[in-house]
Amino acid sequence: MEKAIVLHADILGFKNLISQAEAEQGDDTLNMLKAALAEGVGTVKMFQQKLNLTTPIRYKLFSDNLYAAFPYQDGDPQSFSDAFLLCIAFARSYQAVMLDNKLFIRGGISFGKDYSDDITIFSVGLVKAYELEISLAVYPRILVDEELIKIIKDQGIETPGPIFLTIINNSILRDGAGLYFINPIGLLGDTGAEAHGLTGDQLDKGFIKRYIKYSEEVLRNLNLENQQEIKVSKKYDWFILLLKWLLSDRNNEQSNVNEFSSLRFKAS
Structure with missing residues (x-):
């Protein structure tokens, strides 16, 4: 078994997605899920090639569960940093593509011993990531293990190139309860x-406005006299709050949102 940074994620509202797939004439829903995963993997492979990174990715999508592992050499800060950075880039890319398809995911990122082949997944890191997601994530977000953040903050980031320091400093957000989670916006x-003739902040704001519009449409269609749908509405309320904060350039005074903050890392 190797040590690895591991992501576990599942799709919110998967029962409805399965019902939709069963009613389809073709395999549109299945193909969309496979394409979203392929784009996340493609992002990792792009960075691997561009920066000559040797960190592999192991991944499987089963039902509504995603497993992705990025192995590293224990005791090697560069190997650990490369695995962490690629996992973060993958998580942001995958979550963004799912949002583009109006799908919300919830997950966790942790680390530990990990093994997988064509038949078996046996992973301490996966169990820790799953427990993080199931017990604390609550909202449509991917949490990052606080112990993992502490290691990275203490030892610094061994960045393979300046672009990665920019990426990592825009990747981890912190909520008012002190939980760390992935910023789903801005990797592009x-x-x-x-895209669409836009770059940088303007591109990000275009996506944010689209996601706010969709989330507000979902809220309008919920029955707030139903207890289950009230719980669902709180998840969308939280996500809209996050999006509006991101749209305001993270200026809390202008947005009147004090719930979130950005986490900055130092290069070692």
Whole structure:
């Protein structure tokens, strides 16, 4: 078994997604899920090639559960940093693509011993990531293990290139309860990508406005006299609050939101 940074995530509202798939004539829903995973993996492979990183990725999608592991050499800060950075980039890319398809995910990122092959997944890191997600995530977000954050903050980040310091400093957010989670917005802008004639902040704001609009549409269609749908509405309320904070350039005084803050790292 190797040590690895491990992501576990599941899809909120998966029962409805399965019902939709059963009613379809083709495999549109299945193909969309496979394409979202392929894009996240493609982001990792792009960074691997561009920065000559040797960290592999192991991944499986089973039902509504995603497993992705990034192994590292125990005791090697560079290997550990590379695995952490690639996992963060993968998580941001995957979550963004799912949001583009109007799907919300919840997950956790942790670390520990990990093994997988074509038949078996046996992973301490996966169990820790799952427990983080199931017990604390609550809202549509991917939590990051506080112990993992502490290690990275203490030893610094061994960045393989300046672009990665930009990415990591825009990747981890902290809520009012002290929980760390992945910023789902901005990876394209961080890498200087262009879409619809926009780059950087303007590109990010375009996506944020789209997600706010969709989330507000979902809220309008919920029955707030139903206890289960009241619980669902709170998840969307939280997500809209986060999006509005991100849209305000993280200026708490202008947004009147004091719930969130950004986590900054130092290069070692």
